[in-house]
Amino acid sequence: MSDTSRITHWIGGKLWDGTAQRQGDVFDPATGRVTSRVDLAAPAQVDEAVAAATAAVAEWRHSSLTKRTQVLFAFREIVNARKDELAAAITAEHGKVLSDAVGEVTRGLEVVEFACGIPHLLKGGFSEGVSTGVDVYSIRQPLGVVGIISPFNFPVMVPMWFFPVAIAAGNAVVLKPSEKDPSASMLIASMWADAALPDGVFNVVHGDKPAVDRLLEHPDVKAISFVGSTPIARYVYETGTRHGKRVQALGGAKNHMVVLPDADLDLAADAAVNAGFGSAGERCMAISALVVVEPVADELVAKIAERVGTLRTGDGRRGADMGPLVTRAHRDKVASYLDAGTEAGAELVVDGRGVQADGDDDGFWLGPSLFDRVTPEMSVYTDEIFGPVLSVVRVPTYDAALQLVNDNPYGNGTAIFTNDGGAARRYQNEVEVGMVGVNVPIPVPMAYYSFGGWKSSLFGDTHAHGAEGVHFFTRGKVVTSRWLDPSRATAGGINLGFPTQS
């Protein structure tokens, strides 16, 4: 294999020139072929990246807000101009269709645009004259070096939930992207360089557990933003906080879409198909459980089945609706749930196995699949399948629907479909989930709000981007200052009492 197919780390503004002890295969999921090999970092390479970031942040944190904003604006223009290149890299390693990949980049760009407003976002408070000649003001300062660890399913958007805000706020970043689709992060690194971000402020270290573990324990890494599955999110949160770091760890999901009997069933069917099968169900905000309040389930399932029949599965570069799954192992695991659900007594209305995909025979294909009459103890309901499998759970009442959602250990996203404003308002109030859609199936917040789930979908207190993101990447300081008025200067006098106002 030639050197051009090797993907290596980006440290201190250049490609790492060492020799990796371990490498991983990177596949094109639509062909099943290995397209490159990615270096997997040993702890020493993480140390190199953290050292580069530490050196860079010493100056970057003192660069003016004007300077930082100029770099952010330049980066925004470059990403926007090279959107299609990024999307092509996503599709080539993740498999999602090109239009979906462009959408991912666009949503990531929104966070870059939000971060362009950093001068406003970092404004503190000022209280004049809290005591005679004394003023108090608050400022927010960067943390230093921060680590970002991201999942395979959004190789551009998820890192972009964090690094634009982190960098704008004056931090330096070490990104550890998913080893399954590492190329997009290399394009991003070159775009930062073109935007004149100083070397070392943005670094990429590829790898798996050893790289993650070193980031979690490195004393110079002050904070970790993680996104991935719940068991790893919990581990990252516990390990990172034990090492004294600020950690936000976003985990897995099981998102319910509740359909009340008065809903527009055509709108609900369209939404269920889009949210269930977009990106082959490999989205943390995908709808995987459709909770239908009777008596409309028969009608709704028929409408969904009809729409699923029209979906074209195939190579994301050929205009298909749905691409392959990310790896062969993941495809096989998702497909195994079709057996498990059937054995448990669910009704397999549409079986995606054996789909005629418009693509290479060796691609990691699985067509969209629909289960009806799923019950809460079945593994197709309890597990986050993370694939194109939609399960319909029939319930008798709104209260039963609410209880099902609130009893679920995950709490990332949910949606309610109804024409009854009062019912929708009650749901948004009572449901224990972080992001709620009303007749909107995938309620991903805009960049100026914050993204995050509840319960086992997020460990830590702070959600991504928006005001919470700015808060996460900065720490507060309050200054109490006294300047004597030269015209009335007198000595302060001795007083050992606790300071009070006068």
Ligand code: NAD
């Ligand atoms: P994953 O948990 O397998 O991997 C996430 C990251 O952790 C990767 O960078 C990976 O290299 C690293 N990692 C994997 N195993 C590790 C280990 N044992 N120790 C340390 N690090 C490890 O997740 P994934 O399969 O890449 O992504 C899919 C998951 O991410 C799904 O569960 C999905 O719901 C979740 N996700 C959540 C959100 C959210 O906002 N809550 C967003 C996107 C994806």
